[in-house]
Every structure is written in C-alpha cells, then in structure tokens.
Amino acid sequence: MTKSTKYKLLHHLKFLKSIGYSYHEPITFISNEINGFNLPNNLELLKNSVxxxxxxxLSKSRKNTVFASGNINAKIMFISDFPGSLEDETGKIFVGKTGELLTKMIENVLNIKREEVYIANILKCKPINTSSLSNxxxxxxxxxxxxxxxxxxxIIVTLGENAYxxxxNEDVNINMLRGQTINYKDMVLIPTFHPSFLLRNPSSKKDAYVDMLKIKNQLESLN
Structure with missing residues (x-):
C-alpha cells in the first residue's frame, strides 16, 4: 500500500469517526504515529509525508503545503499558526511583509541570521475559514x-494567540501571556505577537521588542 493510499484511507477513517465511529486512541504529544501511521524519523521524509x-x-484547496525553513539543529524554534495566501502560492514559510518583519525581529534583536533558527506552522496548508481551526x-x-x-x-517562541x-490546548489572551517564560515539555516557551498583528498595530512593536530581548537573554544563557 502506498503512502498516498494510506492517507486517503486515513481520511475516510476520519470521516467515519466524525459520524460516531471510534477506531484509535487519542494522539499524545510527540507521538511517533499520526492516527495509527508511523511518522518518519527524518525531516525530509516527514516533509514528503506532509x-x-x-x-x-484543507488538502483539497491548497496549492502548496508549507513545511518549515531554517536550521534543523537550531536551539530556537518559532511556531506560527497557519500559512497565508503568499505562502500557499510559493510553498515557502513567512514571505512578504510578515516575513520581512519576522526577519528584522530575529536579526536586529537576537543578532543572529534568520537561517539559524527553525520556523514552522501548526497547520501546513492555508485555511479557507480561519475562525475555527481546532479540528x-x-x-x-x-x-x-x-x-x-x-x-x-x-526554546520555542509561539507567534500569536492561535499558535499558543x-x-x-490553552485558550488564553496573548496580551496577558506574551513575554512570559513557560516551562513546556522540558523546553522554554515564550509567546509573543504575530508579525501580521504588529503590522496592523505598530504601537505594539515596543512590547514585542521587550519580548525579543527576553528571548535573547534565554538564548544567551544556553551558551
């Protein structure tokens, strides 16, 4: 059975579950399986799976999946919520104005190249309706x-409320949480604003700058 056939079968099983059938245990954090199928222990193979x-x-409406970019041995990982239209067109993560701002946040405050960090999304496909994406x-x-x-x-940095x-699985107000240092699965988790929010609300850039300074301190403490 090919991987494509397996995933189509899995999609059908997901439909059966949605109408009341039960066929597997819930997914746990950093599971080696996704709904019963082993995930590869290699990022290139994982990208192919995506x-x-x-x-x-979302697989029906996407133009491209958006996997990740950056250093696969990075000490710090930035996590956003989902790709936008430009990412869907190009298959690249954080391009356009939001990408330019994220690059400035990383390079001007953390004093490291963007290529030295790892950047990924929760969702690998562009959503049509962003109001409810829990499933x-x-x-x-x-x-x-x-x-x-x-x-x-x-260190993990979540960008925006949805990413966190x-x-x-905690529904909190990003304004109450941003900049805090949180112990998460033996890693340091620091939430901050999404660059798209900062483009719409320039007055919040000073708060994001303070968050990035805290991230810089955490990063320097690892050396």
Missing part, C-alpha cells in the same frame, strides 16, 4: 510535534 497528506479538507490543528500538529522531536530546540492555543 506533501502527500489528505487528513483534512484541522489537532490533526496537523502531530507533524509539528515530530518536527519538535527531531529538531530538539531548547493550538500548541498547548
């Missing part, structure tokens, strides 16, 4: 958990 994923309806996130984040397992970052919520 490109051939049919777990949710898609619960399926897709197993890929992210595997990325975390393979990259082994010491979908990663941790």
């Amino acid at each position: 490109e051939n994923c049919y777990l949710c309806e 898609e996130a619960n399926l897709c984040k197993s890929y992210l958990f595997k990325q975390i397992e393979l990259v082994k970052p010491k 919520k979908y990663l941790t």
Whole structure:
C-alpha cells in the first residue's frame, strides 16, 4: 500500500469517526504515529509525508503545503499558526511583509541570521475559514510535534494567540501571556505577537521588542 493510499484511507477513517465511529486512541504529544501511521524519523521524509497528506479538507484547496525553513539543529524554534495566501502560492514559510518583519525581529534583536533558527506552522496548508481551526490543528500538529522531536530546540517562541492555543490546548489572551517564560515539555516557551498583528498595530512593536530581548537573554544563557 502506498503512502498516498494510506492517507486517503486515513481520511475516510476520519470521516467515519466524525459520524460516531471510534477506531484509535487519542494522539499524545510527540507521538511517533499520526492516527495509527508511523511518522518518519527524518525531516525530509516527514516533509514528503506532509506533501502527500489528505487528513483534512484543507488538502483539497491548497496549492502548496508549507513545511518549515531554517536550521534543523537550531536551539530556537518559532511556531506560527497557519500559512497565508503568499505562502500557499510559493510553498515557502513567512514571505512578504510578515516575513520581512519576522526577519528584522530575529536579526536586529537576537543578532543572529534568520537561517539559524527553525520556523514552522501548526497547520501546513492555508485555511479557507480561519475562525475555527481546532479540528484541522489537532490533526496537523502531530507533524509539528515530530518536527519538535527531531529538531530538539531548547526554546520555542509561539507567534500569536492561535499558535499558543493550538500548541498547548490553552485558550488564553496573548496580551496577558506574551513575554512570559513557560516551562513546556522540558523546553522554554515564550509567546509573543504575530508579525501580521504588529503590522496592523505598530504601537505594539515596543512590547514585542521587550519580548525579543527576553528571548535573547534565554538564548544567551544556553551558551
């Protein structure tokens, strides 16, 4: 059975579950399986799995999957929520104005090249309706958990409220949480604003700058 056939079968099983059938145990953090299928212990092979994923309806509307970018041995990992239209067109993560701002946040404050960090999304496909993505996130984040397992970052930075919520299953206000240092699965987790929010709300850039200074201190403490 090919991987493509397996994922199509898995999509059908997901439909059966949605109408009341039960056929597997819930997914746990950094599981080696996604709904019963082993995930590869290699980022290139994992990327191929994502490109051939049919777990949710987003696979029907996407132009490209958006996997990740950066150093696979990075000490710090930035996690956003989902790709936008430009990412969907190009298959590249954080391009356009949001990508330019994220690059400035990393290079001007952390004083490291963007290529030295690892950047990934909760969702690997662009959503059509962003108001409710819990089902898609619960399926897709197993890929992210595997990325975390393979990259082994010491610090995780979540960008925006949704990224934190979908990663941790905690629904909180980003304004109350941003900049805090949180112990998460033996890693340091620091939430901050999403660059797209900062583009719409320039007055919050000073708060994001303070968050990035805290991230810099954490990063320097690892050396």
